[in-house]
Amino acid sequence: MALAGQVVGDGVRLVRPVGRGSHSLVYFAVNHAGQPCAVKVFHADLIAFAEREFRHASGLAHSRLASVLGRGTLEGRSVLISSLARGEALFSRYVRRPALKSERRAFLLTLTHLLDALAYLHSCGLIHRDIKPENIVVEPDGSAKLVDLDLAGPALETFEVPTRFGTAAFQSPEAARGEPLGPEADLYGVGMLLGWGIFGSLPDPTRPAPYHPDPLCSLYLTLTRQDRAQRPGNAGWVRERMLELSNLKF
Known part of the structure; x- marks a missing residue:
């Protein structure tokens, strides 16, 4: 209608x-x-x-x-x-791939803004639970906003039955199992986006990553570890580490 x-x-x-x-x-x-x-x-x-x-x-x-x-x-x-988030969904905005090769500064600004939003959400005790390209609206210069909080909820929220949140390609292993989710689940999704920016397609984190000279590859591997206890849970730390490895400041 x-x-x-x-x-x-x-x-x-x-x-x-x-x-x-x-x-x-x-x-x-x-x-x-x-x-x-x-x-x-x-x-x-x-x-x-x-x-x-x-x-x-x-x-x-x-x-x-x-x-x-x-x-x-x-x-x-x-x-x-x-409020209106201006721009395009992340995958539509970055049509030349790998994004980190074609538009490195703009793509890293996008991830920086995503991490800023997540750091704030997590400080409020909330987990987004659906980090994916469609929920990241990007302007021409790379500025971005995180949208769509209909799956968001308190950190480590429990349900009567296991509930699987998120979109399969960006879903952390614990989300796929229906476990309570913490900040490291959102940051897994950031890791998948970082991997996409490095390789030009969505990587399979359950398999060894192909060699890539980009120094950010080490952060991708850290963010997508299968054991949630071995992943970072602090979006601010991830932001600073990403900028340190890329030798950029925003």
Whole structure:
């Protein structure tokens, strides 16, 4: 059902769809003052996901996260209104691959901003639990924002039955097993993105990595260790180590 042109909240008008997820459709919208924003429209039977995202995201404030501004309903569906993350999904932005060879500084800025967002989330006791290219919106210069917190939750949250969070290609081994997740699970996803930037395709961390001269390869190997206890759990440390190895400053 087309929703463009409809109004939600305090005069927020939906303009056009700009993204689709497993739980929702995201629209570019403008508020009553003509300022751009985003509206996430959840599927009608996924009210709990909308409530969960609003509960976890409404108190967050960081320049590398899309801010939740309000919520409402539209034709029986839950909606969340948020600030607009400008740019393209990570894989669409970096079409020349390997990204670390074709646009090294821009790609490392993207990962730096992702790690800034994760350091803040983790300091608030939250785990994103779905680090993947579609959830990282990148501008032409490499600046990025982390979006989509509908799977986010408290660190080491437990459920009555094992619950597998995330997207298979970027999912940590413990996430695939349905175990409670900590910061090292999010950083595993960062490691997979770093590996993609190095090799030009998604690596298989269960197999020995091919030789690569990039000094960042050692950090990729550290972030994607299969044993969660051997992986770093501090996004700030990973950020500094990445910049140290690349000899860059942002």
